[in-house]
Amino acid sequence: MNNKYLKNLYKYRFLLQEIVRKNVRLQYRDSVLGVFWTFLQPLLTTLVLVVVFGRIFGKTNSGVVSYPIYLLCGRLLFEFFSQSTKRAMHSIEDSSSVIKKVYVPKYIYPLANVISTFVTFLISLSVLFAMMAYYSLFTNVHLFYTKYDFLAFIPIVILFMLCIGVGLILSVLAVFFKDVEYLYDVFTLLLFYMTPIFYKLNQLHLNSMVNYGLMANPLYSIVSMFRACVLYGVMWNWNWFFYSLGFSILTIIIGVWTFYKNQDKFILYL
């Protein structure tokens, strides 16, 4: 059974390429700012968050090294998660005209959307590099550049896996239930506040039950791992690694299973 699906994916690898290409191209076509927006958006949002929360959460003795960079790390990773999963959620419906007329392996659509959002994410990472360079060269903020920086790709890979799993699950739900899209919008909004993007968890002084609740968020582990490498220059806490990896693999398994079970019914609801 596995062999058949792998062979099919191989046959449709060109379609995957073309759809990713199309998503990336059409995102910037007809827009005034184009690629520039991919740089501007994280900068603007980080600026607002620094101005609003900088004094509360970003004091020099709070252990965040550099509050804007602390923010940006969390923001970029969160943005990739919420954007890619939202796009994957809409993807089957948006492609309904094709799916109703031609056979294509349907999982290609959520997968292609996560990949194309990933491309945008990589571009936006350049903002992070630029900011780190700025701070290192022009201010006396001391950033830690160590060999652990090279491990930064691992939390990104885990995040990618998480997005695919969640994206697959959402795309199936969105076909059958139209209100999933609104529910998920609210969910991501709440998730933004539940993930330590503009605060550090110990700054909130929450009781341990609530603390554990917030740490159960896989994004907490992923963002913490990323910050450990890039911001603090140390090895991460291995609990984070195993938890987020296990969570992501589990969501992929659930996503693939849900998709496989329901994909033949899509056409009846599109």
Next chain:
Amino acid sequence: MQEPIIKVENVSMMFNINNEKIDNMKEYFIKLITRKLHFSEFWALRDISFTVNKGERLGVLGLNGAGKSTLLKVMAGVMKPTEGSITIKGVIAPLLELGAGFDMNYSGKENVFLYGATMGFSRKFVQTKYDYILDFSELHEFIDVPVKNFSSGMRARLGFAIATAVEPQILILDEVLSVGDARFRIKSEAKITSMFERGITVIFVSHNTDQVRRICNKAILLEKGRIIAQGTADEVCDIYDVITNKK
């Protein structure tokens, strides 16, 4: 040479029809709990079996609602049959609706590669066919315009040009040859006829018995999801003409 390229065996297709469309979670759970989740069954296809050999041209006739489009969709792999199986050997180019694989915001040229990839062909391969596609569709000046600005006739020409350019082994046509102006119809019919020499297999749905007699050598007649007649194109067309009171 009798070489079955399409085998349809005891295929049935059932749809659940419910009176109200339940498409959000709240209603679904309420109905599930209060046991009001009723569906009635509609069998669009019932126990359909036939074989198509390589190089044959099969016409599919029937009144509206007979199940022709459903049969094509099941054959194209768009839907999975409720019962039965379909075995197909070869690449199918389905023309169930001209330009169905197109993205409206993409230009004609970009859609050529996208549509080709939808059928499993690489950019490199489609590039070799690109000049033919431009020439056949006669869209030279417009190829870089977004497809949303094309007329339906232009989309039809482009879709048809791409589907025939990649030289599929099986071509499935759902009443598409009746779209477009007279010149396009003549051109498309001529192109299909020229592909017969290379042994292309064609499944052709139409209400136009003249076209079916010209293009097809075999035909089946569907009514309410069942095959009620099978035979040569002329035989089946005669029966269909009687039903539609053409003669």
